[in-house]
Amino acid sequence: MNATFPLTLPQVLLSHPCEGFRNLRKGEGVLTYAQTRHTLWAMEAPVWFRWLGVAGIELRAGDEVLAIDPFFTRPPFWRMGWGRVEPDHALVAEKIERCHYVLVTHGHFDHVMDVPDVARNTGATVLGSANTCRLLAACGVPERQVREVRAGERVELGGWRVDVLPAEHIKTPGFSPGPLSPRLRPPLRLRDYRMDICFSFLVQAGGVRVLDWRSVRVESAPRAEVLFVGVEDAQERYEALLRAVQPRVVIPIHWDDMFSPLSEPLRPYFTPPRLAWPPLRRVDLARFRRMIEEMAPGVRVMVPEAFRRIRIAD
Numbered sequence: 001m002n003a004t005f006p007l008t009l010p011q012v013l014l015s016h017p018c019e020g021f022r023n024l025r026k027g028e029g030v031l032t033y034a035q036t037r038h039t040l041w042a043m044e045a046p047v048w049f050r051w052l053g054v055a056g057i058e059l060r061a062g063d064e065v066l067a068i069d070p071f072f073t074r075p076p077f078w079r080m081g082w083g084r085v086e087p088d089h090a091l092v093a094e095k096i097e098r099c100h101y102v103l104v105t106h107g108h109f110d111h112v113m114d115v116p117d118v119a120r121n122t123g124a125t126v127l128g129s130a131n132t133c134r135l136l137a138a139c140g141v142p143e144r145q146v147r148e149v150r151a152g153e154r155v156e157l158g159g160w161r162v163d164v165l166p167a168e169h170i171k172t173p174g175f176s177p178g179p180l181s182p183r184l185r186p187p188l189r190l191r192d193y194r195m196d197i198c199f200s201f202l203v204q205a206g207g208v209r210v211l212d213w214r215s216v217r218v219e220s221a222p223r224a225e226v227l228f229v230g231v232e233d234a235q236e237r238y239e240a241l242l243r244a245v246q247p248r249v250v251i252p253i254h255w256d257d258m259f260s261p262l263s264e265p266l267r268p269y270f271t272p273p274r275l276a277w278p279p280l281r282r283v284d285l286a287r288f289r290r291m292i293e294e295m296a297p298g299v300r301v302m303v304p305e306a307f308r309r310i311r312i313a314d
């Protein structure tokens with residue numbers, strides 16, 4: 001059954017409960033998933049998403065927009081070690097016009113540096129760790145728009161339910177967790193964006209569970225229909241993650257070169273260095289797709305096109 005919303009009751013009752021995720025129907029921007037016990041919720045409010053590049057995700061349910069890690073400035077690589085970097089204010093304003101809530105997984109620049117602009121432009125409430133909240137305050141986001149959250153919390157945000165989950169960030173040389181500089185003066189240096197802790201988020205709305213998984217530890221991953229995940233050389237980890245989450249669709253993100261501007265075509269970045277030859281390889285999305293589809297037949301891998309609106313329906 002490939003109907004989009006609204007579904008009629010007979011459509012719901014006649015649908016087979018075990019159907020897997022349907023192919024993304026090319027050109028339609030509709031991602032369909034099987035009829036499940038959640039379908040009746042899904043009838044109430046379809047959920048849309050846009051991948052914003054890097055780790056950025058925008059979800060829309062009804063009239064409400066929730067973004068995770070929106071990031072557009074994409075400074076060149078050499079700015080990592082030198083100087084203060086002003087966010088690209090015009091670009092942020094262009095790319096995200098409406099937003100009610102922003103979730104931040106951790107305090108690194110590619111997750112948080114454009115969030116102050118999103119908050120200022122849209123009035124969105126931002127949720128993140130203590131470091132994230134301090135970075136936002138240093139960048140002038142009013143206190144009333146910032147909310148610190150901790151792992152294990154469940155937060156209701158309008159029609160959204162968000163579970164804040166503990167995450168273990170991949171080890172990145174030069175970006176180890178720790179306290180922020182006591183003197184944060186914007187515009188910040190890229191290394192000023194220091195994380196303390198990292199979160200994954202399980203976001204539910206309209207009967208759809210969307211998991212943005214940011215952790216190298218996977219045992220505690222909850223079930224979800226839609227799984228956003230990074231692309232790494234870690235076959236066993238993905239096997240365990242798929243077993244735990246049992247997603248219908250896997251959407252790889254954070255695979256593009258975060259240092260090349262959005263005015264250029266997106267290209268895959270390098271996977272984290274490994275102890276084998278060659279130590280550095282570009283992310284191979286075709287290989288990732290094959291790996292996931294071989295591990296979990298029936299699970300779809302959808303490589304998203306940046307900024308294209310996709311409807312999660314059926």
Ligand SMILES: [Zn+2]
Nearest residue numbers: 106108111169
């Ligand atoms: Zn990070």
